Amino acid sequence: MNRQPAGRALDDYGVANLSPLALRPNHKHDEYSLDRTMNGIVQDESRYDETSDATPTLRSPQVDLKDPIQVHLLTETALLDSQGFEILSQEEVDELKKQAELLSQRVESTRSNLAIQCKYRDAAASMARLGQGGGADDYQSQESERERIECERKCDELASELLELEKRLLIPHRKIVEHTAAILQLTHKASKKKASQQNGQSLSGIPGSPESLYTYSHGRNSLDQMGDETYFDDSSGYQLDGMERARKNAIEIPLKSPIREQNQIRVELDRLREENTQLRSQTDGLLQKLQGLNMSLRETIVRFNPEVNDGYDEPPEISSIPDAKLEDLLKSQTEYLESGLVAVQAEQEYFAGGNQIGERIETINLQLRDLLMMSDPHYTPTTIPPESDVNGQMAYLEKSIRSVDSQLARANSSSSGANSETGPVLTGLWESIQRGFSEAKKRKDDHRRARTEKGLPEDDDDASDDEGFDTAEPYSLEAFADRVQWMHAQSLTLRDQKYVLKRQIKQQRELNNKSDAEKDEELARKQEDLEQSQEMLSRAEQSATDVQRMLSDAMKELEDARTAASDTVDAAEASVQKRENRIIELEEALAAAQDSLASAEKDLSAARSGTSGTEEKIADMTAQMTAVAQAKKAADERIKELETELAQVTAQVTTLTKERKTADGTTKELEKKLLDMTAQVAAVTQEKKTAHEASKKLEKELAENSTQVAAIAKEKKKADENTKKLEKKVADITAQVAALTQQTKTADETTKELKKELAAKTKQFRVKDDEVDQLNMTIAELKTEVTIARAELDGAYGSRAERAAEVAAIKQSSESLKLQNQVDRLKKELSATVEELEGVTRETIGSEKEKADVEAKLDEALAARTSLETELQKARDKMAKLQEELDGERLKIRTDGARPGAGASMLSERFRATMREERKKFQEDLREERTRCRKLEEELSRLKRSQGPGKSPLSPR
Numbered sequence: 001m002n003r004q005p006a007g008r009a010l011d012d013y014g015v016a017n018l019s020p021l022a023l024r025p026n027h028k029h030d031e032y033s034l035d036r037t038m039n040g041i042v043q044d045e046s047r048y049d050e051t052s053d054a055t056p057t058l059r060s061p062q063v064d065l066k067d068p069i070q071v072h073l074l075t076e077t078a079l080l081d082s083q084g085f086e087i088l089s090q091e092e093v094d095e096l097k098k099q100a101e102l103l104s105q106r107v108e109s110t111r112s113n114l115a116i117q118c119k120y121r122d123a124a125a126s127m128a129r130l131g132q133g134g135g136a137d138d139y140q141s142q143e144s145e146r147e148r149i150e151c152e153r154k155c156d157e158l159a160s161e162l163l164e165l166e167k168r169l170l171i172p173h174r175k176i177v178e179h180t181a182a183i184l185q186l187t188h189k190a191s192k193k194k195a196s197q198q199n200g201q202s203l204s205g206i207p208g209s210p211e212s213l214y215t216y217s218h219g220r221n222s223l224d225q226m227g228d229e230t231y232f233d234d235s236s237g238y239q240l241d242g243m244e245r246a247r248k249n250a251i252e253i254p255l256k257s258p259i260r261e262q263n264q265i266r267v268e269l270d271r272l273r274e275e276n277t278q279l280r281s282q283t284d285g286l287l288q289k290l291q292g293l294n295m296s297l298r299e300t301i302v303r304f305n306p307e308v309n310d311g312y313d314e315p316p317e318i319s320s321i322p323d324a325k326l327e328d329l330l331k332s333q334t335e336y337l338e339s340g341l342v343a344v345q346a347e348q349e350y351f352a353g354g355n356q357i358g359e360r361i362e363t364i365n366l367q368l369r370d371l372l373m374m375s376d377p378h379y380t381p382t383t384i385p386p387e388s389d390v391n392g393q394m395a396y397l398e399k400s401i402r403s404v405d406s407q408l409a410r411a412n413s414s415s416s417g418a419n420s421e422t423g424p425v426l427t428g429l430w431e432s433i434q435r436g437f438s439e440a441k442k443r444k445d446d447h448r449r450a451r452t453e454k455g456l457p458e459d460d461d462d463a464s465d466d467e468g469f470d471t472a473e474p475y476s477l478e479a480f481a482d483r484v485q486w487m488h489a490q491s492l493t494l495r496d497q498k499y500v501l502k503r504q505i506k507q508q509r510e511l512n513n514k515s516d517a518e519k520d521e522e523l524a525r526k527q528e529d530l531e532q533s534q535e536m537l538s539r540a541e542q543s544a545t546d547v548q549r550m551l552s553d554a555m556k557e558l559e560d561a562r563t564a565a566s567d568t569v570d571a572a573e574a575s576v577q578k579r580e581n582r583i584i585e586l587e588e589a590l591a592a593a594q595d596s597l598a599s600a601e602k603d604l605s606a607a608r609s610g611t612s613g614t615e616e617k618i619a620d621m622t623a624q625m626t627a628v629a630q631a632k633k634a635a636d637e638r639i640k641e642l643e644t645e646l647a648q649v650t651a652q653v654t655t656l657t658k659e660r661k662t663a664d665g666t667t668k669e670l671e672k673k674l675l676d677m678t679a680q681v682a683a684v685t686q687e688k689k690t691a692h693e694a695s696k697k698l699e700k701e702l703a704e705n706s707t708q709v710a711a712i713a714k715e716k717k718k719a720d721e722n723t724k725k726l727e728k729k730v731a732d733i734t735a736q737v738a739a740l741t742q743q744t745k746t747a748d749e750t751t752k753e754l755k756k757e758l759a760a761k762t763k764q765f766r767v768k769d770d771e772v773d774q775l776n777m778t779i780a781e782l783k784t785e786v787t788i789a790r791a792e793l794d795g796a797y798g799s800r801a802e803r804a805a806e807v808a809a810i811k812q813s814s815e816s817l818k819l820q821n822q823v824d825r826l827k828k829e830l831s832a833t834v835e836e837l838e839g840v841t842r843e844t845i846g847s848e849k850e851k852a853d854v855e856a857k858l859d860e861a862l863a864a865r866t867s868l869e870t871e872l873q874k875a876r877d878k879m880a881k882l883q884e885e886l887d888g889e890r891l892k893i894r895t896d897g898a899r900p901g902a903g904a905s906m907l908s909e910r911f912r913a914t915m916r917e918e919r920k921k922f923q924e925d926l927r928e929e930r931t932r933c934r935k936l937e938e939e940l941s942r943l944k945r946s947q948g949p950g951k952s953p954l955s956p957r
Contacts, residue, residue: 071824073189082185085178093179094264096172099173103169111164114158119854122153126850130843259917272929283936290333297340327935332435334943346505358386361393363493364487367436368400374428381404394498397491404484430475433483438471455690490767502617534841541834545827559817567782689769738747757840775823782819843947855945860940869934873927880923884916 065071088096128144294315302309316332365384372379473479700727 004887007386023923039478045049079185079188082181085182085185088175088179090260093176096176100169100172100176103165103172107165107169109164110158110162114162115157117151117155121148123850123854124148124151126846130846140618258376259809260919265918269922270923272925276929276932279932279936280326283330284318287329287333290330290337291315291318293341294333294336297337297344301340301343301347306346308417308505309343309347326932327939330939349505361397363436364490365393365396365400368397368487370432370436370480371429372403374425374432394491394495396833397494401491403486406488426477426480427475430480430483433480434471441471456692534838538834538838541831545831559813669898751780764833768826768833771826772830775826776817778819781824786813862938866934866938876923881922 063070063074124144124147128141128148130144133363298312298315301312313336315336316329318329362384367386369381373381382396
């Protein structure tokens with residue numbers, strides 16, 4: 001009765017406040033802390049009384065158990081508060097415990113579903129954000145938004161259901177706790193009564209009968225005997241809640257039935273055995289399937305190279321180790337599968353290297369065959385093995401070398417007189433060797449030139465030792481001997497390389513644990529290359545955009561200069577035309593005045609020659625003459641003014657001519673800039689093509705890796721189908737794994753769609769490149785037309801007809817402006833296409849990062865779950881140990897024969913000891929079953945994760 005729940009006042013022994021579980025749905029550490037508090041185990045050493053050596057007493061640091069007055073007040077208050085609680089029968093208590101267990105399972109299941117839905121919601125929110133920021137179409141954005149809203153609705157429903165279940169779970173907990181408090185209250189009364197009888201004191205004249213459980217004593221020494229106050233052994237005690245109940249009279253404690261409890265335990269054990277048998281059969285089926293896959297893998301490895309791999313180890317037999325643990329069996333099968341996959345990869349690499357060696361050996365064999373055919377007319381060549389048969393190539397080479405050695409031996413052993421006969425033969429052999437080296441060098445040069453034209457780097461395999469030989473070197477016996485020795489050394493080197501390759505393959509098979517790391521590094525390196533290619537492509541696009549902008553600025557400046565020159569010329573022409581018209585009018589007026597003057601002079605001469613006229617007529621004629629003279633004077637002054645204005649106009653025309661020459665120089669400079677920018681555009685286009693080819697190469701490699709991953713995933717999918725029954729028994733972990741698998745499939749499908757879109761965008765990009773090339777050709781044609789128009793402008797300044805031709809040429813330049821506008825529009829479309837491609841790439845990288853984050857979170861959650869289960873198991877073991885020590889200390893019975901009811905106490909003690917042993921055995925069996933299930937869950941999770949991030953085409957393993 002000295003247990004003090006955490007979070008209560010020192011003088012408060014009423015009902016305790018039970019924190020609702022719904023406030024901490026995601027903190028399993030708090031739940032386990034609550035479970036330890038409800039079971040009466042608080043890991044605080046300061047709360048134990050060190051005065052007792054046998055059993056520590058849980059207490060508050062402020063409580064002094066040595067003070068009898070304080071202890072008595074606390075005890076009496078606790079007894080008074082627990083008087084109104086109801087005592088239940090054993091059947092009712094068992095029913096409440098079953099109800100609480102079912103509700104707890106439902107709470108855990110609902111909480112797991114809520115966690116999964118929360119992950120779905122976060123993923124949907126991420127997809128919605130990617131759709132909004134990545135430039136996706138409206139339909140995909142709306143679909144992502146609908147999925148996010150649906151996930152949020154499901155999360156809200158599950159949260160409400162979880163809160164309701166936790167509220168329902170509090171009801172059986174509260175009833176069990178009240179029942180426990182009532183039982184302890186009654187047993188405390190009986191203990192006080194027994195203590196009073198042992199001291200020989202009769203309270204209220206009632207005899208000290210051990211069967212009377214209804215008496216109540218207010219003696220101050222009621223805590224001296226604490227023998228039976230913890231007889232109710234319940235390892236799952238709960239704190240009291242805050243609800244008040246009506247006070248009721250204590251009822252008689254019902255008798256416990258050991259047979260009924262034993263039967264229930266047996267039924268539960270039988271059910272667990274059946275489940276264990278079913279799980280074992282399912283696991284055996286999975287092991288058989290894995291063994292079949294391993295056998296198929298071994299046959300595949302042997303078919304690669306039957307001579308070398310004929311002794312490859314058989315997969316571990318299941319029947320050969322019947323007593324082995326399930327974990328060891330699964331581990332051995334999976335390790336064999338991993339080693340087989342590594343061996344397959346090594347065989348593929350070996351065949352790739354063998355092909356290169358086969359090519360070089362075949363070249364040498366061809367040279368030796370030509371040499372032998374030239375040197376020995378009776379030599380009959382055999383068929384050269386194919387490139388793939390490296391052993392056959394080596395055997396043919398050795399045979400040819402032996403033939404050459406034999407011929408050299410015969411040549412050396414011949415007489416000196418035969419040197420004149422062998423000389424032509426050796427010369428022919430030398431020419432054949434030189435011809436063979438020349439052909440080999442030519443093939444390598446062609447191969448190297450083809451790679452250079454494709455923009456690929458130089459291949460290291462193209463460089464060999466035979467490049468140092470001079471193919472034009474004349475024949476000499478020393479040179480011939482050196483050449484033959486080099487060929488022999490080359491054959492020995494190739495043989496050593498063959499042995500080295502075999503040894504490397506053997507070492508590669510032994511390095512099982514390093515294969516995954518190498519694959520991860522390869523994928524990471526390819527991912528970095530892809531990112532670098534994307535960066536190069538983006539830089540090239542940026543450079544192209546800058547060059548196009550500079551080109552458009554230059555064209556704009558050229559058009560502005562041409563417009564200004566045209567306006568200036570038009571204004572000058574209008575001014576000159578106006579002045580010419582004025583001059584013509586003045587000339588016509590001057591001619592009319594001169595005609596009038598001539599007619600007047602004629603009239604005057606006629607008047608003088610005739611009879612004398614009247615003076616009035618003379619006066620009129622004189623006046624007319626004076627007027628004509630004044631008009632002539634005025635006309636002369638006007639002519640002078642017009643000549644002055646004509647001189648000014650001529651000066652202006654000269655100035656305009658100088659300005660036009662300056663504008664022509666500016667036009668030439670702009671045309672030079674235009675040529676430079678065109679060259680820059682061509683360079684940027686070439687860089688773009690190079691980056692595009694590198695990107696295609698990386699995509700091809702990723703596609704090959706994806707094919708291999710798909711094959712492995714297909715095999716593992718078959719194994720997953722056989723583990724569906726196991727997944728039903730581990731519902732929580734399987735649900736999370738299935739959800740993550742679905743997310744992985746969704747991400748893979750999204751990646752495939754993005755690849756398709758990338759291919760379409762690439763195709764469009766090529767079309768745009770063709771259009772840009774066509775526009776570049778159009779620009780070149782327009783440059784030619786501009787040059788012709790400029791020549792016409794140089795020769796057109798002067799007459800009115802030439803100026804009209806200049807105006808027509810200027811009108812033709814408007815067509816070039818239209819074409820330039822079309823070029824700008826196409827460039828904008830090209831920039832938009834590149835931006836869409838970059839958006840698709842960003843979305844792909846973002847989805848891969850989110851996928852990796854989700855898988856990392858899953859690993860962290862599994863690790864946290866394992867650690868928490870370990871801590872919980874330790875706490876339970878410690879709780880059981882403390883409970884046993886406490887029961888053993890409190891159930892000690894005195895051997896005094898005068899003690900009443902000693903026989904019944906002995907039977908009760910034996911019964912409790914038996915029940916403790918049975919309960920302990922049941923808990924150990926249950927713990928073992930849970931351990932097995934947890935191991936199966938971890939193995940299943942490992943198998944699921946083995947096809948996780950590294951199997952995605954764009955994800956770094």
